[in-house]
Amino acid sequence: MIFWFSVGIVAAVLTMFGFIPQIIRMYRTRSVKDISVLTLVQFTLGVALWAVYGVFINDLIVIGANMVSLSTLIVALGLYFHYRGTLQRPDIPGEA
Numbered sequence: 001m002i003f004w005f006s007v008g009i010v011a012a013v014l015t016m017f018g019f020i021p022q023i024i025r026m027y028r029t030r031s032v033k034d035i036s037v038l039t040l041v042q043f044t045l046g047v048a049l050w051a052v053y054g055v056f057i058n059d060l061i062v063i064g065a066n067m068v069s070l071s072t073l074i075v076a077l078g079l080y081f082h083y084r085g086t087l088q089r090p091d092i093p094g095e096a
Contacts, residue, residue, distance in 0.1 A: 012065030019043075019072045026079045035080055044073040 026032055047069045054062030 008061050012061055016065050016068040017072070018069070019076050023072065023076050023079060026076065026083060030083050032080045032083045035076075037077075037080055037084075040073060040077050040080060044070065044077060047073060 022035070026035065047066050051063055051066035051070060054060075054064075054066055
């Protein structure tokens with residue numbers, strides 16, 4: 001039981017913070033030219049539905065992980081819409 005609980009926690013942490021590197025890159029470069037808004041919207045809706053499902057099954061790990069993920073995706077969407085119409089800053093040297 002502890003093994004599967006640990007698997008759930010690790011999966012939740014990886015998912016919760018999966019978009020953080022992209023958010024940092026969007027903020028630093030002020031560029032969203034390589035970002036698919038459809039992908040962001042799809043993930044946002046999927047994560048929101050997972051959170052609703054977590055409430056239905058009363059699973060705090062599912063609820064918590066997806067609420068944090070939803071927050072990061074909302075930030076990513078906000079950055080996307082903020083930077084989509086601005087002049088794109090060139091890539092920062094040394095960043096991959």
